[in-house]
Amino acid sequence: MSELKHPSDEEDTKYPAAGKVAVGGDAARHYDSAPGSEEVVCPPHTTDRRITTKIDAYIIPFVSVLYLMAFLDRVNIGNARAFGLEEELHMGGVEYNTALTIFFVPYIVFEIPSNILLKHFTPRVWLSICCIGFGSVTVFQGxxxxxSGLLATRFFLGAFECVLFPGCFYLIGSWYRRAEAQKRxxxxxxxxxxxxxxxGLLASAIGKMDHIRNYRGWRWIFLLEGCFTVLLGVIFLFTFPSFPEQATWLRDDEREYVKARLRASQGASGAERKIKLRDVKDVMSDYKIWLGGFMYFGLIVPAYSYAYFAPTIIQSYKYDPITTQLRSVPPWAVSFGFSMIVAILSDWAKHRFSFIIGSICIAISGFAVLLSVHDNLQVQYAALFLTCMGTYSAxxxxxxxFNMNLGGHHRRAIGSAWQIGFGNIGGIIATYSFVKGDAPFYRKGYAICxxxxxxxxxxxxxxxxxxTWENKKRSKQVHDLNLTEAQKLDLGDLNPEFRYML
Structure with missing residues (x-):
């Protein structure tokens, strides 16, 4: 796993062990501070860098491994398809596409309720239970x-997995300041x-178990990966991290410092406050929340199209099942490296918009090549790299x-769940974008993407x-700095002192 970068040694020298983290100043104001905010004093026994490193060690490995297993259990049906899934279950027409689609029905409907339950039960309990749940469903899928049985298992897989993506983003956003969040x-x-x-690597290995104990290779993919996920969920039930307010692995003064620096960056969190129906209504009345959903929605279609159909597309290049799985690995690996480069540069520049547009342009170029070139396998395969890199880095x-521009626990819980839930409607579109009748060129699918x-x-x-307009408008206003903490909490990122990050 890539090493995360922290404040430099020079910064530690500037702010020694008993130092302060300056959060004021015009240069940082749009990103990590509210106007007039005070300096946050770091505990004398440590430094800001060491505390950030400690948080990284406790948070990032857990959420990354959890979502790796969730995504693997979600898209391994594409690998299973290459090992006889459709033949053994006598599937034809668009039945495979329907099996993909039904996953998104509970995934879309239960996003916001799941995030509310996450806040109620804590991430350690709720995310671990869901991990055990989708791991068990994956076993049954095998x-x-x-x-009909496949449809049922895919539905419940979506029900258990729906909390993980917005829930983990919500958890990460509750730990990190805005200018340091993108790498995480x-x-x-x-x-x-x-x-x-x-x-792809695992499927190529497991596929060789075809017909062992009279089970086809596709069944072994689901059975082995599902069993490992269940074991992981049981371990997480005792070890998974929660919100800063519940972090027993931090000393009291460290925990107070983390909470203070987050308040300086994002405003009061409101972790102790319950989310009410009125909060949902207030958040959803903000047009910027809807724009956040459409930003994500537009990329979900190409993202899931690639995740579900890359093995099918590569197999159309006349490769055997094992070679198909192996050929699917390099684009994903390159995408991971490119995504981290984009993230590091974005945090360094304290800017998001240009990096999003640049990455999307790479994805557009890849799909344009796939749409127009059909007689050169090397060029077509190279275009898969561009589509995967661009989409999964943007x-x-x-x-x-979007998440770091949401102030307070209640706006972030609702807003992040809405963005992911609404965006995943695109998953339904993606599942019907590439159908057998369009093989081997899939012009319709590429055009849709x-x-x-x-x-x-x-x-x-x-x-x-x-x-940008909102920030300029607030800069010209006379701020009511006499707002109580409760009033600021109710306003969240609508607080006049809040500045949106571009």
């Missing part, structure tokens, strides 16, 4: 005897790339950008314009 968001999100690469920046990427670009420009 035991189904007919198409991208490392977590890049678990999808690692899962895609690992899934998505975590979009989610981080390009169209939705353009929708994401337009939404990103609209969101950037909206927050």
């Amino acid at each position: 035991l189904v005897q007919n198409y 968001f991208s490392l977590f999100f890049s678990s999808t790339s690692l899962a895609g690469a690992f899934g 998505m975590p920046v979009i989610v981080c950008w 390009l169209s939705f990427i353009c929708l994401s670009v337009l939404s990103c420009f609209a969101y950037a314009a909206a927050i």
